[in-house]
Amino acid sequence: MTKEKKLSITIDNRTVEVRPHLTILEAARTHNIYIPSLCAMEHLPSYGACRLCVVEVDGLRGFPTSCTTPVEDGMVIRTDTGEIRTLRQEVLKLLLSEHPASCLFCTEQDECKDYQGTIRKAGVITGCRYCPNDTRCELQQVTERIGLTETSYPVYYRNFPVEKNDPFYDRDYNLCILCGRCVRVCNSVRLNGTLSFKQRGKITTVGPAFDRTHLEAGCEFCGACVTVCPTGALSTKTSKWYGKPDKEVATTCVYCPVGCTLKLQVRKSEVLDVLPDYNSALDHGFICVKGRFAVPEYVHSSFRIPVPQRITPLGYNDISWDEAIAEAAERLAGVKPDSFLMMVSPQLTNEDLFVAQQFARQIIGSDQIGSPLLYDLGADTGPFVNLVSQSSAFDVIDDAEAVLAIGFDSTYDYAPIGIGTKKAAQRGAVLVTINSCDTNLDMLSEMAFTCGTEKWSALVGLLTGASAQGAAPLFPTWKKDIAGIQGIFKKSTRKVIIAGPGLLAAPQRTEIIEKLLKVKEKGGWDIIVAHPYSNLKGMLAMGAFHGIKTGAIINENGQAEGVKGDLSKFDLTKGCTVIYAVGVSDLDSLPDCDYLIYQNALPSESQRRPDLLLPAALFTESSGTVINGEGRILPVNKAVEPYRSAKPDWWILNAIGERIKKGVMKYAQVQSVQKEIAKTIKGFPGVKKRLEFSRIDVKMKTPKGAPKMRKQGQFNYRGIPLEAVVKGMKAIEERIELISGSNRGAI
Amino acid sequence: MPKKIDAILTQYGRKQDELIPVLQGVQKEYGYISPDSVSMISRYLRISENQIFGVSSFYAQFRFTEPGRHSIKVCLGTACHVQGGATLLDMLERGLAVECGETTPDKRFDLERVACLGCCALSPVVQMDQDIYSRMTVNKLTELLKIYE
Ligand code: SF4
Ligand code: SF4
Ligand code: FES
Numbered sequence: 001m002t003k004e005k006k007l008s009i010t011i012d013n014r015t016v017e018v019r020p021h022l023t024i025l026e027a028a029r030t031h032n033i034y035i036p037s038l039c040a041m042e043h044l045p046s047y048g049a050c051r052l053c054v055v056e057v058d059g060l061r062g063f064p065t066s067c068t069t070p071v072e073d074g075m076v077i078r079t080d081t082g083e084i085r086t087l088r089q090e091v092l093k094l095l096l097s098e099h100p101a102s103c104l105f106c107t108e109q110d111e112c113k114d115y116q117g118t119i120r121k122a123g124v125i126t127g128c129r130y131c132p133n134d135t136r137c138e139l140q141q142v143t144e145r146i147g148l149t150e151t152s153y154p155v156y157y158r159n160f161p162v163e164k165n166d167p168f169y170d171r172d173y174n175l176c177i178l179c180g181r182c183v184r185v186c187n188s189v190r191l192n193g194t195l196s197f198k199q200r201g202k203i204t205t206v207g208p209a210f211d212r213t214h215l216e217a218g219c220e221f222c223g224a225c226v227t228v229c230p231t232g233a234l235s236t237k238t239s240k241w242y243g244k245p246d247k248e249v250a251t252t253c254v255y256c257p258v259g260c261t262l263k264l265q266v267r268k269s270e271v272l273d274v275l276p277d278y279n280s281a282l283d284h285g286f287i288c289v290k291g292r293f294a295v296p297e298y299v300h301s302s303f304r305i306p307v308p309q310r311i312t313p314l315g316y317n318d319i320s321w322d323e324a325i326a327e328a329a330e331r332l333a334g335v336k337p338d339s340f341l342m343m344v345s346p347q348l349t350n351e352d353l354f355v356a357q358q359f360a361r362q363i364i365g366s367d368q369i370g371s372p373l374l375y376d377l378g379a380d381t382g383p384f385v386n387l388v389s390q391s392s393a394f395d396v397i398d399d400a401e402a403v404l405a406i407g408f409d410s411t412y413d414y415a416p417i418g419i420g421t422k423k424a425a426q427r428g429a430v431l432v433t434i435n436s437c438d439t440n441l442d443m444l445s446e447m448a449f450t451c452g453t454e455k456w457s458a459l460v461g462l463l464t465g466a467s468a469q470g471a472a473p474l475f476p477t478w479k480k481d482i483a484g485i486q487g488i489f490k491k492s493t494r495k496v497i498i499a500g501p502g503l504l505a506a507p508q509r510t511e512i513i514e515k516l517l518k519v520k521e522k523g524g525w526d527i528i529v530a531h532p533y534s535n536l537k538g539m540l541a542m543g544a545f546h547g548i549k550t551g552a553i554i555n556e557n558g559q560a561e562g563v564k565g566d567l568s569k570f571d572l573t574k575g576c577t578v579i580y581a582v583g584v585s586d587l588d589s590l591p592d593c594d595y596l597i598y599q600n601a602l603p604s605e606s607q608r609r610p611d612l613l614l615p616a617a618l619f620t621e622s623s624g625t626v627i628n629g630e631g632r633i634l635p636v637n638k639a640v641e642p643y644r645s646a647k648p649d650w651w652i653l654n655a656i657g658e659r660i661k662k663g664v665m666k667y668a669q670v671q672s673v674q675k676e677i678a679k680t681i682k683g684f685p686g687v688k689k690r691l692e693f694s695r696i697d698v699k700m701k702t703p704k705g706a707p708k709m710r711k712q713g714q715f716n717y718r719g720i721p722l723e724a725v726v727k728g729m730k731a732i733e734e735r736i737e738l739i740s741g742s743n744r745g746a747i
Numbered sequence: 748m749p750k751k752i753d754a755i756l757t758q759y760g761r762k763q764d765e766l767i768p769v770l771q772g773v774q775k776e777y778g779y780i781s782p783d784s785v786s787m788i789s790r791y792l793r794i795s796e797n798q799i800f801g802v803s804s805f806y807a808q809f810r811f812t813e814p815g816r817h818s819i820k821v822c823l824g825t826a827c828h829v830q831g832g833a834t835l836l837d838m839l840e841r842g843l844a845v846e847c848g849e850t851t852p853d854k855r856f857d858l859e860r861v862a863c864l865g866c867c868a869l870s871p872v873v874q875m876d877q878d879i880y881s882r883m884t885v886n887k888l889t890e891l892l893k894i895y896e
Contacts, residue, residue, distance in 0.1 A: 192795075443789070
């Protein structure tokens with residue numbers, strides 16, 4: 001690219017240099033010159049609806065809107081003349097003639113605030129302190145900057161019914177100023193298309209077709225519209241009356257392997273809300289419903305285990321940490337290595353997983369480390385982790401010529417990958433989908449193959465050219481389509497396969513995985529795996545996996561031969577003396593044992609009752625790292641103190657370990673754990689580039705006792721279905737059930 | 748039925764700018780734009796159903812409910828208004844139990860108002876389907892409705 005020449009412009013008598021292709025408003029902002037605006041917003045296409053950003057430009061007639069006028073070399077701009085100020089005030093008055101405005105103009109605002117703090121929860125918003133957006137409202141801020149203190153027009157109340165029928169957010173279009181930010185973010189940024197202006201004139205509102213709810217209309221509940229709305233028209237159900245947060249903590253979402261940046265909105269010891277980070281290079285702020293709306297209700301659930309508890313014939317008794325640690329240590333000391341089982345969740349942090357494997361191997365001397373993967377995937381665990389270890393960076397989609405999405409739908413998860421795919425299709429990449437029901441990518445696809453999971457393997461073989469054996473007769477009606485796609489795939493050089501969670505529900509999943517790896521080997525194809533086991537790469541890297549040592553799978557210089565694992569003797573039916581379950585909550589599937597330790601944040605829904613409950617801190621309450629699906633080490637940052645007596649997983653493991661065998665772990669802080677990890681994984685956790693993973697060849701049969709295709713809730717965290725604690729997720733699950741009628745893959 | 752909409756769609760290119768012509772074509776054929784048509788158009792033109800609805804609801808020419816068998820248009824132009832057009836409309840709204848702009852539940856009548864039918868000398872006028880009835884009264888109108896089954 002040739003270097004672009006800077007332009008020189010004069011704003012309010014200041015001559016400044018600016019980059020070309022900016023609007024006047026953007027140019028002014030880069031030089032800290034304030035121009036009021038309500039509809040313009042960074043990352044959204046210009047629209048020019050509110051007319052507040054008017055300026056004067058020499059040589060241009062009238063008052064152009066600065067958000068839609070591009071800068072030109074030598075432009076002379078005035079942003080703040082008397083005439084402009086009057087004009088803006090007039091425009092704002094007109095705008096406020098349809099917006100309840102007592103919060104803006106009442107002279108008793110400040111006094112009132114002290115008295116009426118408790119009577120906020122009105123059904124209908126009349127302005128004033130009854131608006132959920134009060135004190136966080138851009139309209140209030142702009143009115144103040146423009147200096148409008150009274151209005152000469154009566155307020156027309158449009159009397160639209162308040163819309164509360166959807167999960168997660170409410171809508172009161174009586175407060176809407178029709179700035180169109182929500183419409184643009186939904187269509188141009190999220191590429192979703194749920195929102196549109198409806199009708200015209202004074203009955204204009206924003207919403208989906210006919211009288212459909214957002215849920216029915218295909219809304220992702222990404223909350224982007226709520227984030228950008230400058231007024232109180234759109235508000236988050238759970239946090240609307242909470243007012244302003246006092247700090248923001250950036251962290252990484254642990255709900256899936258994408259690892260989006262989340263900006264936790266914190267007040268005192270509470271996470272009130274979560275916002276996306278539009279400047280994140282990894283996810284561009286494209287977080288999904290889980291990151292946006294499913295964090296506060298989970299981490300502040302009233303079902304959290306408050307203190308350590310011991311089972312008695314009469315139920316659970318609260319005990320102190322000291323007693324709990326002593327009891328666990330006593331039961332574990334001298335346990336035979338092969339009658340011990342450590343079960344860990346792939347959704348723990350690296351630090352927790354590292355300490356867990358160290359606990360099993362060095363304290364107990366056992367390599368019996370399992371995870372729920374074994375139950376979900378049985379003998380297919382090996383091929384699956386191999387596929388995951390060879391997955392590519394997510395940005396390969398950005399310049400792909402062809403994308404094949406298998407069992408993948410990004411409505412409610414993996415949003416950055418889904419939006420990347422839609423963008424690719426819009427710029428001309430050929431998108432092909434294979435699924436058993438309609439997906440949100442079908443509309444932009446060249447071809448959507450909708451067929452039963454039992455046919456996927458044959459179809460994948462045909463389309464990618466991995467193998468055509470006996471497959472063609474299965475698809476008599478698609479003969480031409482298949483030939484067409486084969487031709488396109490053959491010609492393209494940069495191709496991406498997205499293996500979605502639906503793949504895990506296909507009966508021939510191993511066969512499909514083998515085909516995918518085969519075509520990847522031949523070249524031309526990259527693979528992205530969208531699966532529900534958030535920190536699976538971290539689990540493999542830390543060696544929290546039977547037969548794999550810490551760091552062994554990291555392939556630093558591409559020299560390693562590959563790692564061999566052996567799960568062929570792993571037995572999930574054999575009775576144990578002690579089972580230690582960390583973040584794993586399906587206890588009924590575990591083998592019998594004399595003593596069961598359950599370490600988690602929420603109680604298990606299983607029938608079986610553990611002997612000892614240890615309350616674990618969650619990812620908002622302790623720091624650490626995870627490794628995302630593309631191999632990047634991402635930080636998980638503590639935002640609030642742990643709930644009641646809860647402690648980080650590594651802390652609990654360390655404490656019990658120290659009690660059994662002094663001097664092995666001795667971790668006082670998470671940093672000391674990281675230092676230990678850095679001994680095997682160089683630079684940990686400061687590595688900026690993607691970690692390359694070796695091929696992994698796990699010898700295995702279906703571990704004894706692994707139920708195949710166990711059906712479980714769709715979205716789980718640490719074994720607990722999100723819908724059990726996050727109210728709105730229930731509606732989402734029901735919607736998925738309705739559309740797919742099938743299981744999209746389990747964890 | 749669905750065969751027909753395919754036939755309409757394929758007359759147009761699969762480009763977003765074809766939306767208005769497509770909508771006009773569909774409305775001409777069916778008299779209105781149903782949720783099913785919107786869904787087919789969405790797939791064909793690759794625009795979300797919600798966006799299609801947004802665009803089409805902006806224009807008064809598109810309707811989203813099946814039209815009644817007969818249309819009643821009450822003129823509320825200046826002359827008709829002065830001569831009692833509003834009373835006629837009011838009587839129809841109460842008698843048919845619908846609001847202006849709606850269709851009766853038995854799909855017999857669409858009730859609408861128009862600004863001027865251009866025959867002010869005959870006011871107040873009511874248009875039934877294609878026919879104009881002049882110097883209407885509440886009584887005459889009641890009798891008239893009986894003719895239209
Ligand atoms: S939540 Fe997301 S998908 Fe739903 S309407 Fe808002 S922006 Fe669109
Ligand atoms: S709902 Fe909010 S963002 Fe959407 S148009 Fe109205 S004021 Fe703007
Ligand atoms: S910000 Fe320019 S018109 Fe709204």
